[in-house]
Each structure stands twice: as structure tokens, then as C-alpha cells.
Amino acid sequence: MKGENPNPSPRSGAAAELLCGVNAKALLDSVDAFLFDCDGVIWKGDKLIDGVSQTLDLLRSKGKKLVFVTNNSTKSRAQYANKFRSLGLSVTQDEIFSSSFAAAMYLKVNHFPPNKKEDGEKRVQLKSSCFFEHDKNVGAVVVGLDPDINYYKLQYGTLCIRENPGCLFIATNCDSVGHMTDLQEWPGAGCMVGAICGSTGREPIVVGKPSTFMMEFLLQKFHMSPSRMCMVGDRLDTDILFGQNAGCKTLLVLSGVTTESILGDSSNSIQPDYYTSKVSDILKLLGE
Amino acid sequence: MKGENPNPSPRSGAAAELLCGVNAKALLDSVDAFLFDCDGVIWKGDKLIDGVSQTLDLLRSKGKKLVFVTNNSTKSRAQYANKFRSLGLSVTQDEIFSSSFAAAMYLKVNHFPPNKKEDGEKRVQLKSSCFFEHDKNVGAVVVGLDPDINYYKLQYGTLCIRENPGCLFIATNCDSVGHMTDLQEWPGAGCMVGAICGSTGREPIVVGKPSTFMMEFLLQKFHMSPSRMCMVGDRLDTDILFGQNAGCKTLLVLSGVTTESILGDSSNSIQPDYYTSKVSDILKLLGE
Structure with missing residues (x-):
């Protein structure tokens, strides 16, 4: 780290x-x-x-x-x-x-332009003729706690990390537990980070x-x-x-x-x- | 393994x-x-x-x-x-x-009753007063490739593994890549398995x-x-x-x-x- x-x-x-x-x-x-x-x-x-x-x-x-x-x-x-x-x-x-x-500071000190925002409501279409396009200019994928995790986002982040040369994989943190409500524990950022590790075979830069x-x-x-x-x-x-x-x-x-x-x-x-x-x-x- | x-x-x-x-x-x-x-x-x-x-x-x-x-x-x-x-x-x-x-064979040789089926369309309600209930009798969580991955399922599987005594965590496989369409690669079961590893701190039994x-x-x-x-x-x-x-x-x-x-x-x-x-x-x- x-x-x-x-x-x-x-x-x-x-x-x-x-x-x-x-x-x-x-x-x-x-x-x-x-x-x-x-x-x-x-x-x-x-x-x-x-x-x-x-x-x-x-x-x-x-x-x-x-x-x-x-x-x-x-x-x-x-x-x-x-x-x-x-x-x-x-x-x-x-x-x-x-x-x-x-x-954000990590990206700034590494001279990255501000990242695009993904639409959390997008869903993936898995027709055999459908080709999933991703932005080849994305230079960093930042993964944090996301209760709207879905296959669209996982594919988007995975393609950027796997196919964009030099693309960074940054984790805000790897906490297993997140505090979404005060009554019980929920999956934390470590869950989303683990998913991207599993689909890319890469380990993240952890900034938290x-x-x-x-x-x-x-x-x-x-x-x-x-x-x-x-x-x-x-x-x-x-x-x-x-x-x-x-x-x-x-x-x-x-x-x-x-x-x-x-x-x-x-x-x-x-x-x-x-x-x-x-x-x-x-x-x-x-x-x- | x-x-x-x-x-x-x-x-x-x-x-x-x-x-x-x-x-x-x-x-x-x-x-x-x-x-x-x-x-x-x-x-x-x-x-x-x-x-x-x-x-x-x-x-x-x-x-x-x-x-x-x-x-x-x-x-x-x-x-x-x-x-x-x-x-x-x-x-x-x-x-x-x-x-x-x-x-299925792993569960059978370990004398497990057939597992319940989860509803892939369920979505989680994150109100502060909402308590997420899970079945305390679930004795095994089986994780495979799932294009309908969401926070509801992740919380359900995580709670079973963390809170049900002796609950097994079984991975069908840990492949990073899945063949969802023939035009490109998609996140495989390793993605979903990685997510549950990240939220539970546990390693799976891999049967594939x-x-x-x-x-x-x-x-x-x-x-x-x-x-x-x-x-x-x-x-x-x-x-x-x-x-x-x-x-x-x-x-x-x-x-x-x-x-x-x-x-x-x-x-x-x-x-x-x-x-x-x-x-x-x-x-x-x-x-x-």
C-alpha cells in the first residue's frame, strides 16, 4: 500500500x-x-x-x-x-x-482530469449481438461503497482497467462493513473492490x-x-x-x-x- | 482448495x-x-x-x-x-x-437440504429504520456468475455467512471472465465471489x-x-x-x-x- x-x-x-x-x-x-x-x-x-x-x-x-x-x-x-x-x-x-x-487528491497529484460520472440506474443488455462500449480515455477507476452496484458498472470498470493502457484502479478503502443504517452492518467498499479484483485480477491502490x-x-x-x-x-x-x-x-x-x-x-x-x-x-x- | x-x-x-x-x-x-x-x-x-x-x-x-x-x-x-x-x-x-x-453435489455429500431460491429482482430498502432480515437456517451460500448482482443479494449472502453458525461459502468457480456474449468478455463468477470475500473476510470452497x-x-x-x-x-x-x-x-x-x-x-x-x-x-x- x-x-x-x-x-x-x-x-x-x-x-x-x-x-x-x-x-x-x-x-x-x-x-x-x-x-x-x-x-x-x-x-x-x-x-x-x-x-x-x-x-x-x-x-x-x-x-x-x-x-x-x-x-x-x-x-x-x-x-x-x-x-x-x-x-x-x-x-x-x-x-x-x-x-x-x-x-480526488490522488487523481489531482497524478494530473488526472476530473472523472466522468456514471449513471447508477443504467442496466446492461445481454443480447448476443450487443457490444458493450466503454470510454477508452478513462484513465482511472475509483471504487468505493456503492449500494447501486450492478453488472453494468462492473463491466464498465473492468473493461477500463483491462483494456485502457495505464488505467489506474483506486479503492477509497477496503472495509468489509459499511454503515448504511444504524441497526445492522452492510457490505462495505471492500465488497465492491473485491468484485473488481475478481474480474480484473488486479490489486487496487488504496487511498483510505x-x-x-x-x-x-x-x-x-x-x-x-x-x-x-x-x-x-x-x-x-x-x-x-x-x-x-x-x-x-x-x-x-x-x-x-x-x-x-x-x-x-x-x-x-x-x-x-x-x-x-x-x-x-x-x-x-x-x-x- | x-x-x-x-x-x-x-x-x-x-x-x-x-x-x-x-x-x-x-x-x-x-x-x-x-x-x-x-x-x-x-x-x-x-x-x-x-x-x-x-x-x-x-x-x-x-x-x-x-x-x-x-x-x-x-x-x-x-x-x-x-x-x-x-x-x-x-x-x-x-x-x-x-x-x-x-x-449441488457438494451440498448433497455434506447432507444439506435443497437451497432456497432468491428473487433476483428484489431491491434493498436503505431507510434508517429498516432492518434486513435473513433466514437463520441457511447453511450454505453458493456464489456463481450472476449478471443480476445487486446490494440486496450481497447483503443476504453476507449476513448468512457472517451470522449463521457453520454456514458454508461455496464458489462454483473463480473465473475472472464470463462468456455472456460472443463479442467480448464480461466479469465472471470471480467478480461475485470477490465481492463476498470482500464483505465477509472469508475465502470460499471452490468446487469448479x-x-x-x-x-x-x-x-x-x-x-x-x-x-x-x-x-x-x-x-x-x-x-x-x-x-x-x-x-x-x-x-x-x-x-x-x-x-x-x-x-x-x-x-x-x-x-x-x-x-x-x-x-x-x-x-x-x-x-x-
């Missing part, structure tokens, strides 16, 4: 520490920025998680930068800012780094977490050392691994997909620096 | 021999049965490949058993027999071994080629040694590998997806015993 730090955090491997009053204070003193995943950390579906608003206010009042780093590719930065606003949180567009933004591609833009914006940042997330193989790959401190919250038993299971090799049940524990532990 | 022969054919690695009069005669004398792939060997889409009918007649007249082994899972054995008949070939149902038959699962049923039926069989196919990583895994002789035909330059490329490690341009070369080389 592009952009991964060859020197993982020295803590990886050692068991995570439960967040307490003492280490929460030390963590706060040792970092200048908190990077938050959103689904399972800030909100679940359309519901804000308890105490998040007050916790973010506290961190800002202590001079910490707040950044939101999400693998969700179904919204633009502007749509994300609207979602924060609708939940009563004041977050600006340039504090948001989504995998759709990362894909745990790839640290987004970190480059974040550093350009905020001018601080990754070692003075703490990544806060609910997923070990994306959020925590991203933080470790980038050289940040890491805090796992149990308000999303990871349970304490998954964290402690012998099959899990990814250990954050700290873990706690939810973001607002910080507020409580600091006695604010 | 289940059922693979740990002792690959001694010829694998050595360069394939071009079929000629001398080795064609020797091949014919050394085998009692020919196993044919269909797409790209017997037909292309809905068109019979030149000389196939006369070649099959010759082989039968010389007392050879003919068997048809296909990864195409979109037809039953009866539908396959109809396709042969419509192209003027007399082939009986029990000479046909398809990956859909293999999947190159897995030799089907060979067990073929041997029960025909009572002959695999070393007295020749697998004829157009794909290296399915047909020829299947033949080699099973201990058969192998003949690659260039009338399908493999070109002579792919065969000879340094990146290709799969070498059949023999290769020729098309099945009817046998007829010509034997001077019949």
Missing part, C-alpha cells in the same frame, strides 16, 4: 492500556491534535454518541486541533460538514478528510485508512509532527493501523465495531496505545 | 509440445477418455467452433469416452444437453459435469475447475484412471491446471482466451502437455 510508514509505532504488539485519569492527562499533554474517525466514534448512523459535543468543545478549549478522518466515500467534504452541523457540531470543511477526498496517503495532505494543512497527534477510532485494521502507520498515538473506542474481547483475542495483532469505552470518557477522566 | 492432487503432473514446468501427427497418434493411443471444456473449445457464445462435430464423432468411433467439464454455472445439466442438441451435437446429460452440478472436486463424481461414473484421460481446454489457470491437479494429460486449444504468446510468456508457469489451434486439428493430424 502506498505511503505506509515502514517504521510502525513502537507500541504495536504491546497490550493496550485502559484509559484512566493519569494516562488521559499525559496523553492530552503529549499531543497537539486529535484525529477522529466518525462512524462508531462521533456518531452511529444518524445519532450523535453521548457526550461527543462537550468532549470536542473541551479539546478545542485546550487548544487542540481537531481533524476528522473517515473512510466513508459516499459524501463530499461539504456534505460531511452539513452532517456535523445537523448533529449540532461545528466542524468546518477543511477539518474533514474523507476517502472520496483522498481519491489504513493507507497513510491522506496524512500527507493533513500535514500540509496543519504543520505538526505525527508524533504530536492521536488517532481515535473504533476499528483496529483501519483506524488504529492508520495511526500506527503514520506514527501517531492511538486510542481505540469501544463504541463501534470492536469489542473488548476482539481487542484481547489472541488472533488480534493490532494493539492501540490506549482504549476506552467512548470519546466522552476523556471528559469524565479529566474531571471536567 | 479441496481435493487438489498434491502431486502435480510431471510435465508441469516443461514447455508444451505443439500437437503434430506423431504425438496426436500417441496421445490418442494413451487415453481412453477426453474431457472437454466448452466455452472457447466446443463453442464460442452460440456458435459451434469449426470441425468440432466431426472430431467428436471420430473420437467416439475410436471408442473414446467423451465428457464435458464446464465452470459455467448459469445452466443445469439438462439445459446444457439442450444447448449441445441445438448445435447439432448428441451429448447426454450424464456426460456433462458443470460447476452448478458440482455445487481447477479444484478437482468434480473428478470424484466423474471417476465414480466412468471407472477409469485419470492418467488415461486427456483434459482439453482453452484456459491455463482453470482447464489445464484442473487436468494437472487430477493427474490427466492436458491439451490446450488456442480457440478461446489463451494466445500462443500468453502460453510462452515468462510470467506463465502452467504448461500443458500439448497445444494446438483448435479441437479439429486432431482430425486433420490423424489424416481422417
